[in-house]
Amino acid sequence: MSLNLKNLFSQSKSEIENLLDGISKIENSKEITKTEEAEKLIEYGWRILPTLAEFFTDKTLTEIKSECNERILNKGEIAIIIADRIEGMPYARVTGIQNCTLTFCEQNANLIEYYLSFIERDGIENFKKNYLNWLKNDDRIDWTSMLNYKSKKELQKIKRERKKAIREMQKGK
8 A cells, every 4th residue: 555655646747747648639528537547637636736737837739629618628727627626626716706606617527617718818827826825725724624534533634744745835935
């Protein structure tokens, strides 16, 4: 088990890019998280989020059509969708858009996909900055831990681990 965990935590940027490239070959955005490559990225978990965020600004066009946005998605947008599936984002905080009507893309589990046109309009660099600030914030620990973990013991362990990771991220500012 420790060998598997060691491999899980050491995903390189090139490994992540290769997986994103594999996802980029499908045709419909609704299928993104059903790919083997997406499943691997999601399995790697929250530790890859800072590296995944490095791809948010990648404008390389893919073969993936978003019916919701009526256009082809780029690699950065695929990275955003995967990041949101790994750990749900507080959309208003990272996009600056309050979705009071809870409108999302029809029959599409990629909730962040609804916001992609707003992210593009307001600037991907701004979104990336907001996202990275959220990743480094202590509030994130409580938010996501409540959503994802059941036992109190597991919750405390994850909180300690995430606080340590946040301190390391903040040192690297």
